[in-house]
Amino acid sequence: xxxxxxxxxxxxxxxxxxxxxxxxxxxxxxxxxxxxxxxxxxxxxxxxxxxxxxxxxxxxxxxxxxxxxxxxxxxxxxxxxxxxxxxxxxxxxxxxxxxxxxxxxxxxxxxxxxxxxxxxxxxxxxxxxxxxxxxxxxxxxxxxxxxxxxxxxxxxxxxxxxxxxxxxxxxxxxxxxxxxxxxxxxxxxxxxxxxxxxxxxxxxxxx
Amino acid sequence: xxxxxxxxxxxxxxxxxxxxxxxxxxxxxxxxxxxxxxxxxxxxxxxxxxxxxxxxxxxxxxxxxxxxxxxxxxxxxxxxxxxxxxxxxxxxxxxxxxxxxxxxxxxxxxxxxxxxxxxxxxxxxxxxxxxxxxxxxxxxxxxxxxxxxxxxxxxxxxxxxxxxxxxxxxxxxxxxxxxxxxxxxxxxxxxxxxxxxxxxxxxxxxx
Numbered sequence: 001x002x003x004x005x006x007x008x009x010x011x012x013x014x015x016x017x018x019x020x021x022x023x024x025x026x027x028x029x030x031x032x033x034x035x036x037x038x039x040x041x042x043x044x045x046x047x048x049x050x051x052x053x054x055x056x057x058x059x060x061x062x063x064x065x066x067x068x069x070x071x072x073x074x075x076x077x078x079x080x081x082x083x084x085x086x087x088x089x090x091x092x093x094x095x096x097x098x099x100x101x102x103x104x105x106x107x108x109x110x111x112x113x114x115x116x117x118x119x120x121x122x123x124x125x126x127x128x129x130x131x132x133x134x135x136x137x138x139x140x141x142x143x144x145x146x147x148x149x150x151x152x153x154x155x156x157x158x159x160x161x162x163x164x165x166x167x168x169x170x171x172x173x174x175x176x177x178x179x180x181x182x183x184x185x186x187x188x189x190x191x192x193x194x195x196x197x198x199x200x201x202x203x204x205x206x207x
Numbered sequence: 208x209x210x211x212x213x214x215x216x217x218x219x220x221x222x223x224x225x226x227x228x229x230x231x232x233x234x235x236x237x238x239x240x241x242x243x244x245x246x247x248x249x250x251x252x253x254x255x256x257x258x259x260x261x262x263x264x265x266x267x268x269x270x271x272x273x274x275x276x277x278x279x280x281x282x283x284x285x286x287x288x289x290x291x292x293x294x295x296x297x298x299x300x301x302x303x304x305x306x307x308x309x310x311x312x313x314x315x316x317x318x319x320x321x322x323x324x325x326x327x328x329x330x331x332x333x334x335x336x337x338x339x340x341x342x343x344x345x346x347x348x349x350x351x352x353x354x355x356x357x358x359x360x361x362x363x364x365x366x367x368x369x370x371x372x373x374x375x376x377x378x379x380x381x382x383x384x385x386x387x388x389x390x391x392x393x394x395x396x397x398x399x400x401x402x403x404x405x406x407x408x409x410x411x412x413x414x
Contacts, residue, residue: 094409185395192389
């Protein structure tokens with residue numbers, strides 16, 4: 001999962017690098033309930049993965065499982081495992097997003113999350129993330145953050161968001177097992193079905 | 208299992224009945240006899256042996272990716288798959304037996320392993336428990352097992368289970384593991400779905 005945290009951390013670094021001359025402009029929020037924080041956190045996580053994609057998570061899962069002795073009994077099983085991890089993470093995306101968002105909401109205020117959401121929604125941030133993930137041209141030609149994102153980035157809430165995001169890996173540590181346990185049953189089931197299909201095909205047409 | 212050879216040799220050597228004459232089977236008949244031997248030994252011995260060989264390493268190897276509460280599902284999944292794939296597994300073990308013993312030895316062994324007394328002894332040994340009652344093979348078993356072919360079977364099959372299974376170990380895993388993973392995934396999915404729902408988290412239909 002480290003790759004995903006790295007990507008998230010990268011998003012933070014880019015946000016904090018925004019021009020600091022812009023005045024902070026996020027609005028204080030009177031009511032700051034768990035439900036509100038979770039709602040904004042889910043929007044943030046959704047937005048992030050919509051931009052960055054799930055590939056780092058998928059690769060991390062497939063990489064960890066690929067070390068299994070059982071996954072290497074046939075080359076086709078390795079492929080089946082990669083596909084299973086990828087399909088299951090897509091299918092479980094609402095669950096994964098919700099678990100991560102709930103954890104984010106435990107550690108951040110509504111102001112911080114709202115600032116993060118403004119930053120992540122900025123087109124320049126999306127371009128920077130894609131560039132760093134190899135989906136787009138180098139960041140040399142990236143546009144600057146728009147005004148509202150710049151304001152969010154330099155606001156106290158945005159700065160605080162940035163500091164907390166800087167330790168995102170640590171922040172998500174308590175829910176890493178839950179994320180794994182939410183996804184693994186489906187990965188195992190899909191992998192088993194795919195490997196059974198491989199075996200059936202080999203029995204039907206032995207070399 | 209090493210005790211098996213000692214115990215069975217002791218039991219079978221007790222009788223001094225005249226040796227039976229054994230016609231040499233041809234290769235095809237030998238292969239069929241080998242599968243018959245595997246089938247006769249599957250319930251009392253091989254199934255338990257495979258369970259013991261698969262469940263601990265699989266459970267330990269997956270300790271980081273499955274909930275502790277799911278450890279019991281590993282054993283259930285293995286047992287269910289061993290039942291579902293009994294015919295395939297016996298065919299594979301039969302192939303191992305064909306390579307380990309001669310057709311004459313297998314024909315002699317088949318008489319012994321079909322003897323209810325020997326089956327009881329095998330079961331007790333596989334389960335590491337004392338036999339429920341003194342082992343009293345039939346006169347035919349005693350006579351057969353004191354022949355050179357019978358002694359050869361005792362030494363090669365009862366005496367070195369690993370030698371029989373090793374050449375077909377990977378094929379056994381290829382036959383069994385896809386179904387084990389599918390079953391484990393299904394069982395864990397059902398439990399995880401309940402857990403996620405109880406926490407108010409979204410559950411996809413695919414889980």
